Amino acid sequence: DTAVSQTPKYLVTQMGNDKSIKCEQNLGHDTMYWYKQDSKKFLKIMFSYNNKELIINETVPNRFSPKSPDKAHLNLHINSLELGDSAVYFCASSQEQSGREQETQYFGPGTRLLVL
């Protein structure tokens, strides 16, 4: 009954490879996100989708391509992996609020990517 799940949990791969990380949420939320957390614990947003539509696209190399087949899924595909891509990637979801308060984000357990 995990609210936000990610697969795989660990991913070890060689430079230049292409890999995907999958995310699913069963909370019925409208918005999903991808974050990257580096070794210094700095958590940085990469993308945000609302109802399958790209909303936030931060300065991320175009080797990273999110795909949202439906409202409950937001996958992250990474082409030509580089050493600097090694990090923990978190998926999150939230429900748009009617008021102006900040939506509570629910995070997945993270995917630890190591590029060798």
Next chain:
Amino acid sequence: LAKTTQPISMDSYEGQEVNITCSHNNIATNDYITWYQQFPSQGPRFIIQGYKTKVTNEVASLFIPADRKSSTLSLPRVSLSDTAVYYCLVGGGYSSASKIIFGSGTRLSIRP
């Protein structure tokens, strides 16, 4: 952009009250202040959110002065299990198009 500044780390002992302050000098009128907690090898988890004055829930209290340029997360009687990284986040809802900036957080270590 409402950037936040927090202490990099803090130490305390079990049973003590811990206060973590976050500075956000450029907070916008519509911005809310939200705190998240992250345990090792887990994703961040929502703790508390507020707009002004004081908010309290079963986990923590959030104190926000009148000028809203800072906020203080207060954890009463901490235990070892409160050892985590705490993030202060300032912004509005998705509809306000505020950028989502978590920052590097405060690493809280609780000792016996």
